[in-house]
Amino acid sequence: MTNPAECNEAKDVAVEKELGNDTERLARAALSRLMEPQDAAGLALVQAAGATDALRIATGEVAAGRGLEHEITTLLADNAAGSSWAGLAAALRRWQPRLPDLAPERDLATMARLGGRLIIPGDELWPAQLADLGIQEPICLWWRGHEQPLPSVDKCIALVGSRDSTSYGAAVTGDLAYSLAQRGFTVVSGGAYGIDAHAHRAALAGGSSAVPTIAVMAGGVDRFYPSGNDDLLRTVANQGAVLAEVPPGSAPTRYRFLQRNRLIAALAAVTVVVEARWRSGALNTAHHAETLGRTVGAVPGSVHSANSAGCHRLLRDGGAVCVTDAAEVAELASPSGTALPEQHAVQASVQDGLTLEDLILLDALPLRSTTSVEKLSAVAGLGQESVRAGLGRLGLLGLAVSERGGWKRGRA
Amino acid sequence: MTNPAECNEAKDVAVEKELGNDTERLARAALSRLMEPQDAAGLALVQAAGATDALRIATGEVAAGRGLEHEITTLLADNAAGSSWAGLAAALRRWQPRLPDLAPERDLATMARLGGRLIIPGDELWPAQLADLGIQEPICLWWRGHEQPLPSVDKCIALVGSRDSTSYGAAVTGDLAYSLAQRGFTVVSGGAYGIDAHAHRAALAGGSSAVPTIAVMAGGVDRFYPSGNDDLLRTVANQGAVLAEVPPGSAPTRYRFLQRNRLIAALAAVTVVVEARWRSGALNTAHHAETLGRTVGAVPGSVHSANSAGCHRLLRDGGAVCVTDAAEVAELASPSGTALPEQHAVQASVQDGLTLEDLILLDALPLRSTTSVEKLSAVAGLGQESVRAGLGRLGLLGLAVSERGGWKRGRA
Numbered sequence: 001m002t003n004p005a006e007c008n009e010a011k012d013v014a015v016e017k018e019l020g021n022d023t024e025r026l027a028r029a030a031l032s033r034l035m036e037p038q039d040a041a042g043l044a045l046v047q048a049a050g051a052t053d054a055l056r057i058a059t060g061e062v063a064a065g066r067g068l069e070h071e072i073t074t075l076l077a078d079n080a081a082g083s084s085w086a087g088l089a090a091a092l093r094r095w096q097p098r099l100p101d102l103a104p105e106r107d108l109a110t111m112a113r114l115g116g117r118l119i120i121p122g123d124e125l126w127p128a129q130l131a132d133l134g135i136q137e138p139i140c141l142w143w144r145g146h147e148q149p150l151p152s153v154d155k156c157i158a159l160v161g162s163r164d165s166t167s168y169g170a171a172v173t174g175d176l177a178y179s180l181a182q183r184g185f186t187v188v189s190g191g192a193y194g195i196d197a198h199a200h201r202a203a204l205a206g207g208s209s210a211v212p213t214i215a216v217m218a219g220g221v222d223r224f225y226p227s228g229n230d231d232l233l234r235t236v237a238n239q240g241a242v243l244a245e246v247p248p249g250s251a252p253t254r255y256r257f258l259q260r261n262r263l264i265a266a267l268a269a270v271t272v273v274v275e276a277r278w279r280s281g282a283l284n285t286a287h288h289a290e291t292l293g294r295t296v297g298a299v300p301g302s303v304h305s306a307n308s309a310g311c312h313r314l315l316r317d318g319g320a321v322c323v324t325d326a327a328e329v330a331e332l333a334s335p336s337g338t339a340l341p342e343q344h345a346v347q348a349s350v351q352d353g354l355t356l357e358d359l360i361l362l363d364a365l366p367l368r369s370t371t372s373v374e375k376l377s378a379v380a381g382l383g384q385e386s387v388r389a390g391l392g393r394l395g396l397l398g399l400a401v402s403e404r405g406g407w408k409r410g411r412a
Numbered sequence: 413m414t415n416p417a418e419c420n421e422a423k424d425v426a427v428e429k430e431l432g433n434d435t436e437r438l439a440r441a442a443l444s445r446l447m448e449p450q451d452a453a454g455l456a457l458v459q460a461a462g463a464t465d466a467l468r469i470a471t472g473e474v475a476a477g478r479g480l481e482h483e484i485t486t487l488l489a490d491n492a493a494g495s496s497w498a499g500l501a502a503a504l505r506r507w508q509p510r511l512p513d514l515a516p517e518r519d520l521a522t523m524a525r526l527g528g529r530l531i532i533p534g535d536e537l538w539p540a541q542l543a544d545l546g547i548q549e550p551i552c553l554w555w556r557g558h559e560q561p562l563p564s565v566d567k568c569i570a571l572v573g574s575r576d577s578t579s580y581g582a583a584v585t586g587d588l589a590y591s592l593a594q595r596g597f598t599v600v601s602g603g604a605y606g607i608d609a610h611a612h613r614a615a616l617a618g619g620s621s622a623v624p625t626i627a628v629m630a631g632g633v634d635r636f637y638p639s640g641n642d643d644l645l646r647t648v649a650n651q652g653a654v655l656a657e658v659p660p661g662s663a664p665t666r667y668r669f670l671q672r673n674r675l676i677a678a679l680a681a682v683t684v685v686v687e688a689r690w691r692s693g694a695l696n697t698a699h700h701a702e703t704l705g706r707t708v709g710a711v712p713g714s715v716h717s718a719n720s721a722g723c724h725r726l727l728r729d730g731g732a733v734c735v736t737d738a739a740e741v742a743e744l745a746s747p748s749g750t751a752l753p754e755q756h757a758v759q760a761s762v763q764d765g766l767t768l769e770d771l772i773l774l775d776a777l778p779l780r781s782t783t784s785v786e787k788l789s790a791v792a793g794l795g796q797e798s799v800r801a802g803l804g805r806l807g808l809l810g811l812a813v814s815e816r817g818g819w820k821r822g823r824a
Contacts, residue, residue: 036772036793084769093795097786172715253775255768300712300724303584303736312712315727315734322727322734324715356667357496360448363665374509381448383505 027055028120028140029104033247034058034095035139037259040081041091043135044072051120051139057088058095059102064088079135107142110222110248115237116144129153132292133266138245144221145241148210151186154333155209158188158268158289160261160282161195161275166307169275172299173198176272179326181206181213185333188268190260191215191233191242193226195274195282200236207239214267217244218260219252258284265289269333272297272323276310283310290319295332297323357382361390362399362409370406439467440532440552441516445659446470446507447551449671452493453503455547456484463532463551469500470507471514476500491547519554522634522660527649528556541565544704545678550657556633557653560622563598566745568626570600570680570701572673572694573607573687578719581687584711585610588684591738593618593625597745600680602672603627603645603654605638607686607694612648619651626679629656630672631664670696677701681745684709684735688722695722702731707744709735769794773802774811774821782818 028051035042035058046054048071049064056062069088076085111117119125120140127150130137157180161169177187177199187203189196196215203213215236219225221244224233236242245263246256261281265271265288273296276282286296298320301308314320323329354362364380365371373391377384391407394400401410440463447454447470458466460483461476468474481500488497523529531537532552539562542549569592571585589599589611599615601608608627615625627648631637633656636645648654657675658668673693677683677700685708688694698708710732713720726732735741766774776792777783785803789796803819806812810822 034793038768039793084767090795090798094793094798096795097790098793101790168714168716253772255772255775258771299715300720300727300734302580302714303711304580308712309736312734312736315712316736316740322712322724324721324724324728328728355496356450359670360665360667363667378509378513381446381451381506381510383502383508386502386506 024051025118025120025140026104026108027051029107029118029247030055030102031058032139032142032245033102033104033107033250034098037138037245037256038136038262039091039094040076040079040135041072041085041088042095043137043139044075044079044081045088045091046139047075047135048072058092059099060092060096075135081135107247107249111142111144114144114222114248115146116142116221117147119143125150127151127153127267129156130263130266133262136262138263140245142221142244142247143241144243145237150214150241151209151211153267153269155184156186156188156214156268157329157333158264158271158285159195159199160189160264160271160273160285162277162280162282162307162310163192163194163196164307165194165198165275166305168301168305169195169307170198173274174202176274176299176326176329177202177213178206180329182208183326183330184209185330186211186240187213188264189213189215190257190264190285191217191224191229191236193228197229197232199274200232200240204235204239211240213240215240215242216260216263216267217242217252218246218256220244220246220248220250222248225252257281261285262288262292265294266292268294270295270297270329272299272329273311273314273320274299275301275305275307276314277306278309278313280310283314286314286320296320297329297332299323357386358390358393361387362394365394365400365407365409367409370403370408372406376407436463437530437532437552438516438520439463441519441530441659442467442514443470444551444554444657445514445516445519445662446510449550449657449668450548450674451503452488452491452547453484453497453500454507455549455551456487456491456493457500457503458551459487459547460484470504471511472504472508487547493547519659519661523554523556526556526634526660527558528554528633529559531555537562539563539565539679541568542675542678545674548674550675552657554633554656554659555653556655557649562626562653563621563623565679565681567596567621568598568600568680569741569745570676570683570697571607571611572601572676572683572685572697574689574692574694574719574722575604575606575608576719577606577610577687578717580713580717581607581711581719582610585686586614588686588711588738588741589614589625590618592741594620595738595742596621597742598623598652599625600676601625601627602669602676602697603629603636603641603648605640609641609644611686612644612652616647616651623652625652627652627654628672628675628679629654629664630658630668632656632658632660632662634660637664669693673697674700674704677706678704680706682707682709682741684711684741685723685726685732686711687713687717687719688726689718690721690725692722695726698726698732708732709741709744711735769798770802770805773799774806777806777812777819777821779821782815782820784818788819 057064118140173195181203187199189199200213221242224230261284265285271289273282273286289296296319298311298314360380364376373384373387376387391400398410469476530552585607593615599611601611612625625648633654636642673696677697683701685694685698701708710723710726772792776788785796785799788799803812813822
């Protein structure tokens with residue numbers, strides 16, 4: 001991480017660009033502490049003024065002109081986010097109490113110490129799919145884990161579900177995550193107990209790609225939450241990535257969980273709900289995915305299991321596709337059927353191609369004793385020529401055999 | 413049953429009408445033996461010439477004119493059923509072997525002896541919904557059971573599924589059928605082992621309406637098939653109805669099973685597949701229902717159960733609605749939401765109606781100790797006025813309480 005003071009000394013364009021980028025990086029780091037995730041006014045301010053000026057305005061260092069306030073109002077109205085907009089003055093009052101906490105250099109240093117970094121839109125490492133969030137695209141991402149390209153949307157599958165998963169949910173999640181990781185997909189989840197933990201764990205076990213799994217946290221990535229998943233999340237950081245839009249030290253509040261869910265949905269091409277109660281945070285993630293036009297999958301389960309009621313609700317409401325194995329999930333992630341599901345291991349019956357007349361004739365053929373064309377004609381209700389022609393066709397398929405001048409069922 | 417010879421003596425219009433009806437009844441009884449179910453040429457002949465003349469033509473008593481053959485060709489083409497049409501002469505040769513078996517009076521006498529009857533389109537007791545089959549409407553129905561009105565389509569639910577049902581399938585079928593019967597629905601099924609038998613049995617137990625359940629057979633209703641369900645089907649006949657389009661003595665062939673399925677689908681407003689393998693006759697019934705524009709429901713189950721694979725296939729292919737209880741099935745049968753599903757027994761959380769700001773504030777409120785408006789303002793990232801206003805709203809809901817000048821979480 002370059003020190004901005006040093007950068008001011010360099011004069012050539014590349015360094016100026018780096019400088020600009022670094023100033024913006026520091027600004028976004030600060031803004032992510034000032035504003036709650038998806039603070040509509042704040043995000044609009046950043047979009048309208050740029051991160052650096054947005055921070056100067058948000059901290060009261062410079063005043064915003066009338067034109068900017070108008071621009072924000074328009075932006076919010078265009079994004080149907082204007083309902084809670086009470087003007088920039090109100091937003092400034094909202095941010096004001098957090099001004100004393102701003103210390104972006106300290107936060108960046110913390111990340112560097114943890115072997116992590118901050119990425120911002122425009123970075124080569126920034127996940128392009130987050131742009132689909134529009135004005136809700138996060139200001140930045142705090143990333144704990146090795147520096148490596150994060151996977152594109154079509155290589156990411158989100159597996160989410162209840163914290164209090166059943167053994168059924170655990171088994172299905174394990175199968176799906178392992179098998180998806182084996183196919184080179186990155187499994188995205190929320191690092192929680194239950195389905196999330198099973199998803200991360202199995203993806204790590206099956207992982208063949210550089211980033212087998214990504215955990216998106218609701219709180220800061222400096223401390224793993226829940227603490228019972230500390231070991232797991234440490235491994236996820238080592239082998240995959242742990243991300244958050246809130247800075248180090250942030251508590252995982254309920255509100256941040258709900259906002260975090262939109263990031264899980266946006267990172268992945270498909271969000272699969274493995275187990276969820278009638279009311280469940282996983283359904284919130286599914287709704288985010290639907291809103292983004294991403295595909296939602298739901299795993300069916302027993303109608304007697306309260307932990308599948310949310311999945312069945314998604315299926316019934318029509319928004320979700322029923323998925324039962326990794327092949328079906330992979331198919332949903334492939335834009336044009338490049339990953340077709342394996343054929344189900346059920347043999348097509350040789351009888352499937354028969355015409356109705358031949359099926360009737362087949363039914364009329366005795367299994368053991370033989371019978372005559374005349375009798376078959378009466379039993380099947382078919383003319384004798386039809387019976388003879390049909391016996392020929394069935395004979396070719398091995399479905400009818402001739403013995404001592406009579407006919408019976410073949411063994412095919 | 414009036415004897416046709418006696419009727420010829422009566423001269424007034426009412427009796428002539430009865431005579432015409434009786435002649436037609438005898439003709440249809442005979443035609444149902446001459447032609448396999450859904451014999452497209454035969455059904456078109458009946459539609460074009462009427463049952464009485466159709467029988468005379470089919471038996472060779474009178475010759476068909478050129479005009480009739482043309483009319484049949486057009487009818488079949490209009491109904492996309494012309495592909496196997498090889499002309500009336502071919503059809504006559506097909507029917508010819510069965511001519512010696514025709515004995516409609518004997519068949520009607522058999523039914524009367526069994527406490528049953530024959531019904532034909534136009535009868536008051538004819539289920540009006542079968543007209544939706546168009547040219548595939550059966551020629552007649554052989555009905556074993558008490559004479560009583562059969563239910564209209566919106567009061568009929570078909571429950572179908574595997575013969576080799578699991579204990580899960582048995583339990584779900586029992587719950588659905590019992591509960592649907594209690595709500596006054598008639599449960600339609602096929603009288604087979606497994607799901608069918610569970611459906612009939614539970615409907616009989618729960619039955620509050622005149623016809624708690626209907627079994628539609630692939631073979632003649634004089635002998636119940638399978639014989640292991642003899643007692644059950646006898647009870648269905650006594651308390652509900654056992655129907656078939658084939659005459660007494662007909663064997664339940666594979667072809668007739670497939671055709672029988674269209675009757676199950678046509679009788680009911682909704683066809684629910686409770687358990688089915690990837691390939692299953694129950695899926696055939698579901699496809700008939702879809703073709704008719706009827707609603708198909710599928711019960712979800714474990715992804716590890718082969719007996720639910722067919723249900724999941726129906727859900728995934730998009731044709732079926734996920735159903736988990738009788739209320740959801742009943743809702744599908746109601747044309748305009750008259751039978752809304754009961755509210756799920758999950759309390760709406762008082763927090764559901766909160767704005768994002770109030771939710772953030774609620775998250776910031778400590779559970780045990782109290783805190784100040786200033787601290788809440790910093791923690792929540794909200795201006796102090798917003799915090800005060802929010803605390804007022806949360807206080808009204810019992811979600812925030814004030815103690816000794818500070819604020820903490822309420823117990824609501």
